[in-house]
Amino acid sequence: MSTTRLPNTTSLRPDFIWGVSTSSFQIEGATREDGRGLSIWDTYCQSGAIRNHDTGDIACDHYHRYREDVGLMKALGVEAYRFSVAWPRVLPQGCGSANEAGLAFYDRLIDELLAAGIEPWLCLYHWDLPQALEERGGWLNRESAAWFADYTALAARRFGDRVKRFATLNEPSIFTLFGRSLGKRDRASEDELHRMIHSVNLAHGAAADVLRASVAGASIGCIHNRQPCRPSSASEADAAAAARLDVYWNGVFPDPQCLGAYPPSMRTAIEPHMQPGDMARICRPIDWFGLNHYSPVYVKARADAMLGYDFGDKPADVPLTPIGWPIEPDAFRLTLEAVQERYGLPIYVLENGYGSFDQPDQKDVVNDSGRIEFLKAYIEAMNAAASGGVDVRGYFIWSLLDNFEWDSGYSTRFGLTYVDYASLRRIPKASFGWYAGLIKARHSS
Template identity: 60%
Template sequence: MAPTAHVHHPVPRDFVWGTSTAAFQIEGAAREDGRGMSVWDTFCAAGKVANRDTGDVACDHYHRYPEDIALMRELGIGAYRFSVAWPRILPHGRGAANEPGLAFYDRLIDAVLEAGIEPWLCLYHWDLPQALADRGGWLTRDCAGWFADYASVVARRYGDRVKRWVTINEPSVFTLFGYGLGDSAPGVSGPAALRRATHHVNLAHGAAVDVVRAHVAGAAIGCVHSRQQCIGATDSEADTKAAALFGAHWNDAFPDPQLIGAYPALIAEDMEPYVAPGDMARICRPVDFFGINHYSPNYCQAAPWSPLGYGFGPMPAGTPKTPIDWPIVPDAFRAVLVEASRKYRLPIYVTENGMGGHDAPDATGAVNDPERIAYLDAYTGAMRAAMAEGADIRGYFVWSLTDNFEWGAGYASRFGIVHIDYETQKRTPKASFRWFAELIQATRR
């Protein structure tokens, strides 16, 4: 039996409760209806993901979305954040749009609306079309224009029904790992590649804001940023410097230019070679909300062996950990929310928060996940503590609705509040699903 959800601080009745997913992580149907290849298809095909897992089938959401939306309705959420797959819309990244791909999201959006749930559409959750990567991808300035053209196709098609728009999910994470450290698709590494990709992604964000604003009446637009405290693994000067540099790229290299109009001081000089006249005005466009994804602090160390000279270090002894060894520090979440609210002065939506584990059905077929319930209880409590301190937080989306393809970890990490049996695609709501439903109901009474 799930423990009772605790209401630590009251939330407004119009507070948005939701769940988040991402196209590559759940859709599958990788070769169906004209979808093109993405950099993650290529990365998986090269065997660079745990257990040689791929996104070819994933949760088969492409075919099973009605069942997943029925679960959302049962959960009682008010909003669903999903992403559109760029290679499903434009198989070659540019040029003619793919009507079957467009039609899929028509069906999805209509079904979400019919269930009484508000669709939150994210234009980009890391699945760059491989055809564009072959032309330089985020390493070429042209990619910002390609993204704006793609955003225009999506905005024109769905803007009559979708009013909540996210330009890009976690730009700092896919640039750091995909173009800096080389651990994620497309597997490029080094400081120059990271800086170049960072600037071009920022330009893409600014261009997409303008495109959506032009084509969608009444649109609310934002970017979703990963914000995690970056702390030195030791008190050494080297680790302190590493944490500051890691933090500048992880936390500030995107929201600062997008909202303040300048790169953070620590990396501003490094970014100068990539910044053309007028760029900061193109990047710093008016937005309506600030999306925050948060999981745990990053403990950082100087790492001469790393392509960037810094990387992850050990966490302090005795730090509580999730089953996949991520630190559990709810107060870091509170601090991040308060800091971001004061610094950027925008309404905040927590667009991802959750816990990875290794959940499995018991002998009765039930999936009990008390560790996830404890995590969500602590973190939603920390969010309410931030609200009590004055942070303007308007919503919370759990990551994720279902277990899914977790990037480099493949299917080994389970973040869902619904269990997926990948052999049969059977969906089983976990105890945390019931807990979250009860939490939502309690705040609406």
């Protein structure tokens, strides 16, 4: 791969970490093997709501093919791999008896990563809540913080001798908003959404304390999806709607976790769910800010929506990815700068990527030139932020593999590696070679 197409990374730290990310439900499959319990996503898939009626039953079959996938990471040259543990795989009922077979799978994966010289970054929760806990109220139940703390303690005991990088939650704003107000699962009241937000924040704080007490040398963070929320038009109503979504999307989790207070406009709404001492329970010392960023969100007012907003039209002059997401690398730079200014923590970019509909040609070549151009532009925007003083310390591409992309099923592909779902064969794309070239060039400079 020619270095002429590599991005400018001269302002990034010498010890900058290059990685890739995945999540358990999206790649593992084996949903009914070796004692794994059901998750809420198994249940949701069985409802037929996913595009093409896809399910996570097989996914990329990473559960059986993890050695091959670690081999791909080694070929890439990445220094770190962010993955998640499936809560129902290790605790089938969410609480109580642990599943040794599930724990043993993650032992094997972690050991394989370490043998390949790749640092494991373990995310405790990437959306696959045990169905047994959902039936007890799920995140709407304040007891969920204690359930999560117990699960965290199990993971810390089992893996903390080899894993030091832990994320408590992935994108709490997304699984609360899309689970309780936006999208197909619009099934809650506004008050229930606020209760859920507070319970999830309590769970983060409880998990951070468990990790700090249990894992010597633990490096702890939470992963937040932050996208600028912009009005779809010049109307005052759309501006107000965008500002309201911005609080729910970008503020209600990092503010209490890092600053010890909910955004002012949310405090009255959250107050009925608070007990004395809750903010101290939520705002626990953490070591870094995990940032997932893809593109700005364009927002319109919608009077009949639960919170008064919905997704609106994007500007006609903004380029889009094949799946319709805006390509605005300068928004990435601005987001990094805003996170630095507001929270003052080291930043690791733990998801950034490009969704498309890649297919191999007759020679089994996947030429995803659009992804390469996207990654180049976004890495250069990150470099520009670093040159301005932003303390960004790592960048992880979403994703190592094409995978189950939630409501889109398998129709959308974000991977550096093409997965033929019929045969489960992996085919590294052109972007795979490009990223490997970037990492190699960084190491040799």
